[in-house]
Each structure stands twice: as structure tokens, then as C-alpha cells.
Amino acid sequence: MAAAARLAARARPLSRPNPGVAALVVVEGRVVARGWTQAGGRPHAEAVALAGLAPDVLARATLYVTLEPCAHQSERGPACADLILATKPARVVIGQRDPDPRTAGQGMARLEAAGIAVTLLADPASAASLAGFLARQRAGRPWVTLKLATSLDGCIALADGTSQWITGEAARAHVHAQRACQDAILVGGGTWRADAPRLDVRLPGLEQRSPARVVLTRGAAPEGTAALPAPEAIASLEGVQYLYVEGGAAAAAAFLAADLVDEIHLYTAPILIGEGLRALGALRLAGLAEAHGRWALSERRQLGSDAFAAYLRTR
Numbered sequence: 001m002a003a004a005a006r007l008a009a010r011a012r013p014l015s016r017p018n019p020g021v022a023a024l025v026v027v028e029g030r031v032v033a034r035g036w037t038q039a040g041g042r043p044h045a046e047a048v049a050l051a052g053l054a055p056d057v058l059a060r061a062t063l064y065v066t067l068e069p070c071a072h073q074s075e076r077g078p079a080c081a082d083l084i085l086a087t088k089p090a091r092v093v094i095g096q097r098d099p100d101p102r103t104a105g106q107g108m109a110r111l112e113a114a115g116i117a118v119t120l121l122a123d124p125a126s127a128a129s130l131a132g133f134l135a136r137q138r139a140g141r142p143w144v145t146l147k148l149a150t151s152l153d154g155c156i157a158l159a160d161g162t163s164q165w166i167t168g169e170a171a172r173a174h175v176h177a178q179r180a181c182q183d184a185i186l187v188g189g190g191t192w193r194a195d196a197p198r199l200d201v202r203l204p205g206l207e208q209r210s211p212a213r214v215v216l217t218r219g220a221a222p223e224g225t226a227a228l229p230a231p232e233a234i235a236s237l238e239g240v241q242y243l244y245v246e247g248g249a250a251a252a253a254a255f256l257a258a259d260l261v262d263e264i265h266l267y268t269a270p271i272l273i274g275e276g277l278r279a280l281g282a283l284r285l286a287g288l289a290e291a292h293g294r295w296a297l298s299e300r301r302q303l304g305s306d307a308f309a310a311y312l313r314t315r
Contacts, residue, residue, distance in 0.1 A: 002123075002125045004022045005095065005129040008022035008129040008130070018044070022129070025061050032057060033049045034048075044077065061089040064093045065093070066126040068107045070107060084116070085110065092119070094119065094121065095123040095126025096130060147178070154279050157277040158276050174267075179209075179246075180203065180206045183237075184240045185212070216254070252280050268307045295312070297310070
């Protein structure tokens with residue numbers, strides 16, 4: 001299932017509006033087929049993985065899928081539960097129950113009623129691979145990643161606003177790879193007016209993955225962008241499962257103060273700036289106790305001379 005969860009990254013973000021699901025077909029310990037949700041949401045991962053397998057192979061196979069097979073019919077294709085019933089693998093192992101009320105356990109029930117062995121794992125790796133979809137279903141908003149690039153002393157720019165470049169090439173390439181996995185990218189209005197950032201993906205071959213651009217402002221949306229008046233308005237971003245907040249100490253602080261950040265990506269350069277612009281504005285904490293116990297380290301790596309760390313919000 002961990003391998004399937006890793007494979008699901010290939011579906012993101014092109015599978016929207018559908019979740020990025022992955023499936024593996026295993027026979028006697030060997031992966032014989034695999035699939036992930038295709039661009040635009042169809043075909044689903046199960047359909048790709050099961051296509052073309054012979055009945056004698058399927059009779060001995062275990063299908064690993066990161067999300068419960070859908071049970072509802074769609075104008076765009078059949079229900080995956082029905083597809084699995086037609087192909088009849090011996091066993092189905094599911095990483096996460098589907099919270100969508102159109103399925104919500106019905107996919108598993110349909111398979112079990114037909115005599116197919118079903119195992120539900122409630123697997124953390126599958127949940128992580130489906131973070132945007134699950135956030136939309138459970139919280140009614142996208143999964144929010146806040147990106148910060150700072151000096152060792154927590155600055156994002158010199159006192160005069162000069163910020164190119166805090167981090168090196170390897171870290172900047174990593175940021176562009178992260179952008180390519182997002183549905184939308186947001187900056188504050190002040191950052192937009194001061195820097196006019198491109199907010200695109202500039203990695204060879206991935207330029208077409210540039211996310212939609214959003215500006216946090218109470219004014220009119222700048223050309224080529226959408227405008228949000230407040231962090232809480234992210235629920236209105238139709239079709240957005242993954243939102244990347246990048247740029248602006250005030251915008252970063254606003255999202256943190258509203259408790260709408262699910263993940264922090266922190267890039268730290270081995271430089272000292274001193275009297276520079278701080279990475280965050282006021283968070284309005286009443287005391288240090290409010291700051292503790294909120295974030296857990298999930299990843300750490302070196303990117304050239306810079307350090308990268310990812311932290312998940314503990315809820």
C-alpha cells in the first residue's frame with residue numbers, strides 16, 4: 001500500500017476534480033499491473049490497473065487501491081466497484097474509506113456481498129496521498145501548504161525589501177517542483193504589487209503544470225488571477241484541492257492565525273541578515289503555550305547548501 005501511495009503522486013494535480021488514486025495488482029508477491037487516475041479524472045486508477053489482465057491472473061490477484069472504489073455511476077464512466085466485480089480479483093485491499101456520501105462504504109459492501117475478500121487498512125500513507133481530496137470532503141476547503149524561505153535568523157529579505165535570492169538553485173528548483181503539484185498558488189496583495197511574481201513552474205517539461213494564481217486582497221483581482229478577501233474564503237476556490245501559499249509575511253501570518261495551514265515547507269539558507277524583513281507578521285498568540293504542540297516534522301533534506309523541512313499540523 002505504501003508503494004501505491006507513492007504512485008498516486010503521478011496523478012496530482014491533473015486528476016482534478018477527482019482525487020489522485022493509485023492501484024497495484026499483485027500476484028504471488030509480484031506487481032503485475034499498476035494504474036493511477038488519469039488527467040481530467042478518467043479513467044480511474046482501478047480501470048487502468050485491471051485493463052487487459054487475463055481471468056486466470058485475476059483469480060489469484062490482490063488489488064491494492066489507495067481509496068475505496070467508487071460505487072456511484074457517472075456520465076463519464078462506470079463505477080469502479082462494478083468494474084472490480086466484473087474482473088473478479090481474489091482480494092481487494094483499500095487504503096482509505098471514501099468519505100464521499102455517494103460511496104462511503106458502499107463500494108466495500110458491494111464487493112463483500114459478491115464474495116470478494118476486502119481489507120480496509122486506514123493507511124496513513126494513503127491518507128497523505130489523498131490529503132487535498134480528504135480536506136475538501138471533510139473540511140470543505142483545500143489542503144493548504146505554506147512555503148517559507150528564510151535566513152538562519154528568520155528573515156525573508158533585506159530591510160529594503162531585496163529578496164533575490166535567499167536560497168540557492170537547488171532549493172528554488174524544489175519549490176518549482178512543489179508548485180507543479182498544486183492546483184492554485186496564493187500570494188498577498190502587497191507581494192503582488194511590489195514584486196509582480198510570475199508564480200509559474202519553470203522546470204523543463206513541466207511548464208504546463210503552472211497552477212492557477214490567487215491574490216489575497218479586498219480589491220479587484222489583478223489580471224490573470226482570482227482574488228480572495230480573506231483566508232477563510234479558500235472554500236470558494238472551485239476545483240482546488242491543493243493550495244500553495246507563497247509570498248508575503250502578512251498573508252502567511254493571516255493563514256496561520258486562522259488555523260488554515262495544514263503543512264509548512266520551510267527552506268532555510270545558511271545566511272544571516274540581521275535587520276531584515278521577518279518571515280511572519282503577528283500571530284496574536286496569548287502565550288507560548290499556544291505555540292507548542294501544533295507542528296510535527298514530517299520530512300527533512302538538504303538541498304545544496306540550504307535545508308528543507310516539512311511540518312504537518314497536528315489536529
